[in-house]
Amino acid sequence: MRLENEVFVVTGAKGGMGKETVKRFLEEGAFVAAIDLNVDGLEESDRLLPIAADLTDEDEVEKVIRMAYEKFGRIDGLLNIAGIAQSATPIEEVSLADWEKIMRVNATAPFLTSRAAVPYMKKQGSGVIVNIASISMVRPRPGLNAYVASKGAVVSLSQALAIELAEYGIRVNVVNPGPADTNMLGQFASEGADVDSIKETIFRKSVPMGRLIIPSDIANSLVYLCSKEAAIVTGSVFNIDGGRGI
Numbered sequence: 001m002r003l004e005n006e007v008f009v010v011t012g013a014k015g016g017m018g019k020e021t022v023k024r025f026l027e028e029g030a031f032v033a034a035i036d037l038n039v040d041g042l043e044e045s046d047r048l049l050p051i052a053a054d055l056t057d058e059d060e061v062e063k064v065i066r067m068a069y070e071k072f073g074r075i076d077g078l079l080n081i082a083g084i085a086q087s088a089t090p091i092e093e094v095s096l097a098d099w100e101k102i103m104r105v106n107a108t109a110p111f112l113t114s115r116a117a118v119p120y121m122k123k124q125g126s127g128v129i130v131n132i133a134s135i136s137m138v139r140p141r142p143g144l145n146a147y148v149a150s151k152g153a154v155v156s157l158s159q160a161l162a163i164e165l166a167e168y169g170i171r172v173n174v175v176n177p178g179p180a181d182t183n184m185l186g187q188f189a190s191e192g193a194d195v196d197s198i199k200e201t202i203f204r205k206s207v208p209m210g211r212l213i214i215p216s217d218i219a220n221s222l223v224y225l226c227s228k229e230a231a232i233v234t235g236s237v238f239n240i241d242g243g244r245g246i
């Protein structure tokens with residue numbers, strides 16, 4: 001097992017990528033605090049602590065990280081997977097409220113969770129943070145203005161933290177998924193569009209390797225980045241995208 005008895009906080013734990021990641025990390029011997037807006041169906045055990053929380057709320061974030069520490073006694077890793085999509089919208093029709101909501105969930109929440117978890121990692125002298133951004137920050141699609149900007153912020157934050165935290169033995173990396181077969185994918189379509197046909201004609205066809213990314217592709221990359229095999233990897237951006245970013 002590659003993550004035996006290590007403790008991870010996983011956000012977006014009920015989503016497509018998050019659920020698979022929680023499962024994989026448990027299989028690799030980890031303890032997991034699994035956070036999402038709603039954690040119905042995730043059962044608490046000696047290895048799994050499901051916590052319902054809104055990660056845009058500063059106090060809730062402090063509380064969930066503390067709960068994870070109190071249950072498991074350390075925090076080895078933080079995986080920021082939670083996120084929301086943007087329905088493709090011309091810039092002149094994007095409301096300030098929509099812009100701020102997308103920035104708050106996709107960029108501010110990883111700032112809040114990192115700020116809350118880093119003190120525990122500093123005390124241990126080790127830790128790993130992996131933030132899920134998106135290949136769209138390298139190759140944007142029209143109309144995803146706020147989403148792409150939020151993911152660009154995540155990459156810059158991650159690299160800023162990688163340099164700041166290296167001396168404490170804390171690694172910070174990014175995974176940029178390509179178009180992935182989860183509930184979120186259809187939410188990028190513009191209003192009224194035929195989601196199934198767009199999945200095929202726009203998203204799958206945009207991947208040089210010829211298939212959509214699946215949650216286990218992402219979970220595999222996270223296991224590697226959190227394992228000892230990646231002990232010297234920090235500040236890197238992994239494109240798990242079938243070549244979409246080329």
Ligand SMILES: NC(=O)c1ccc[n+]([C@@H]2O[C@H](COP(=O)([O-])OP(=O)(O)OC[C@H]3O[C@@H](n4cnc5c(N)ncnc54)[C@H](O)[C@@H]3O)[C@@H](O)[C@H]2O)c1
Binds near residue numbers: 133179
């Ligand atoms: N699906 C794709 O094509 C794709 C491509 C590139 C990047 N991504 C990114 O991958 C990550 C995972 O996406 P997914 O495809 O699994 O999507 P998903 O919609 O299946 O999962 C996202 C999860 O985040 C949770 N979440 C949203 N707001 C939250 C909040 N305020 N507090 C707590 N939890 C919250 C949701 O409840 C949901 O369970 C996201 O950051 C997304 O932006 C997805």
